[in-house]
Amino acid sequence: MVDFGTxxxxxxxxALLLALGVGLRVLVGIFRDGRERSRKRREGEIDRYTEDPVYDRDPPDPDADGGTPSTCPQCGAExxxxFTYCHECAAPLGPGG
Structure with missing residues (x-):
């Protein structure tokens, strides 16, 4: 008889051995890629520090849309x-502000 626990x-x-084998292949690939990048940096093929287009951007200008602060018609808050709704009383500001 077959023991289902076994x-x-x-x-x-x-399944765990298969997952370990796949994980090791990925880690070896990452390690090799890192060594290759280090070699290219040492030999001057690539710059040590490259600009990152995501993190090297200037912060957005809050007044870039040319808008001016709007006053709430209900409570008078700036x-x-x-904003579509007032930050103080949550009244709709409307299209004109």
């Missing part, structure tokens, strides 16, 4: 031009 342990062990 079959479960064997199947789980095989709101940013991009």
């Amino acid at each position: 079959v479960y342990l064997v199947a789980t062990g095989a 709101n940013e031009s991009e």
